[in-house]
Amino acid sequence: MGFRNWITKVLDKNEIFKISKEFDIPLLSAAILLSRGVSDKDEIKKFICSDIDYSCQKNWYGIKQCAEAVKSLINENKKICIYGDYDADGVTATALMYEYLKSVGAEVIYYIPERDRDGYGLNNNAIDYLCREGVEAIITVDNGISALREIDYANSLGIKVIVTDHHKIPSELPNAEAIIDPNIPFEGKVSDLNFAGVGVAFELIKALESGNSDFDFEKYLDLVAVGTIGDSVELRGLTRNIVKKGISLVENSARPGIRALIKASNLQGRKLDAVDIAFCMVPKINACGRMNSAETAIKILTCNDKEEVDLLCENIMEFNNLRKEIEERIFSEATKFLLDNPENLYHKVIIAVGDNWHSGVIGIVASRITEKYCKPCVLISKGGDLAIGSCRSVPGFSVYKLVESCSEFLDRFGGHHMAAGFNLKSHNIEYFRKSMIQNSESMIVPPVDLTVDLCVNPSKITPKIFGALDILKPFGHGNPEPVFGIMGAKFVSVREISGGKHIKLCFEKDGFVFEALYFNKTKNDFLYYPSEILDLAVKFSPNTYKGELSVTIIVVDVRISGYNFENAINQKEIYEKIKLGRHLNSDELKFTNISRDDIVKVYKYLKVAPTVNFRADIISERVFKNSENIAKTYIIIDILQELDLIKFIKNAEEYKISINKVTQKVSLRDSEIYKFITSKKGDKEIEKDQ
């Protein structure tokens, strides 16, 4: 994994006590609110209250017209089509609108575009089809705001279009009967923007039923919760409260389909949280659109027949398993490509190219690679003459802008700061790749932060903590699960559990001994030595054994205590520049001053080091006792490999190193890298002379 920049919050103790007392909440809840900048009285009140306001959004552009337009469609018995999208947000929004309109007696069908055949949003072929089906009006959900031409086309066929969307608005709004999108300013003001497509559709229902005190709004909240979590919408304000209530309704959903999906995810009988929905329900719903057709997902969400639901659920599980299989294959192919062509790892944006990578899965893999290397990632898949691409970014870097800057080589592109997609001709891949690398050179890709909300003493942690955390739930985008710091813990031992899939670590701090789980790591992945002093970033998870509740500590990240991130990242950049043959300035050159003695030191260390995996920054800390020799350590490892003294396989930032048997005398002069580095030193001297 690339290294992450720990942001450790320093909190005002008096302030914590004050908030805790005033709002009658545990100190820990108060501390985390404070660490997240929720410190204003009104904000705290809103955060801890759970009330949902079912009155209509009066400050939304077009909401009245929308409600009126839909009402007259219903009254005039027009044939309506809900036009949705294939992801969890679009699917739940479609199910929600469809179910509602049916319940009020409208004649309604739905249409979900298919990823490969139709692409995202409205398209003329689909409109032609709906026209033939006798559709008189289209209500879009989770799309439509940018479909200016398509809406004109529908109008030309006599089909009215009502747009409900939550995407960014284009410079000109479409020529629709009525439009709602919270991004459209109303009286010069834009409302809170954290609504998913399904959230916007729900607001339309609120407007349609405003004044009807008998209406059961709650029965839709499970759908709103699933779609909102699926779309990674920020969980704050009204949306947070709706999702909170919605999650509690998912647990005992009246929808047989949701109950079936919960059972298939082995979540039945459990108190669910947003994370369960994000990791267990959403991927299954998304798998339908990725592997086959999103229609299966809508069917299961709206079906009341138990037998049919079971059949649909079986299908969905198959799609999901297939998705996982394809995802693993693309992931290993992309990773192999990067390790075979390591120069791709040194650029600011990681680009990998492959053949026939599944268009529905390539994006998930791009986000896994971004997570692994802490850098934006672009995956390009060739399929004959045509190619597709998918990008994911890190916070603070707009991958969309980068794609846009190279769009002369693309046929089509779209997306937002964090994710983008594109189509191009295969013969343009190389031009596009080069242009991306060149244009990214001058851009700043910020390091990936890991926010540590609060430092704690492990001896003080009891199951009471879960009550304090419950107040802050649901966790998700915009309100992440709190991360705690345990600083300066002495590492005692490590052992593998679950057949080597995970590890259990033992630590000691101030005489208190505690254990922590580190998931998806092997003994060899854990790079630290017994008795080394480490900082841990952790989460706490409840564990019930024989009826007794206890706290399990789960490791999120580890570093040597007092690790200097800034140095590490600067040094890594220097090394990347060298690998790409870029010019170093004289400040940077200082760090590449390698002596024979340095090389011997690192070699001797590797020879006796008791672990199998290595990271250059950690080796540097141990061998040179500081973080200013990391670039040097990277280069020395390259030299040792060039001289055949060691063999290494690089995996993200980690190496697997083995020591080769030396059969004859080795001379540093045989290393091209060493010669190159020492000649650079010469350049520096010349620079100084001038």
Ligand SMILES: [Mn+2]
């Ligand atoms: Mn959406």
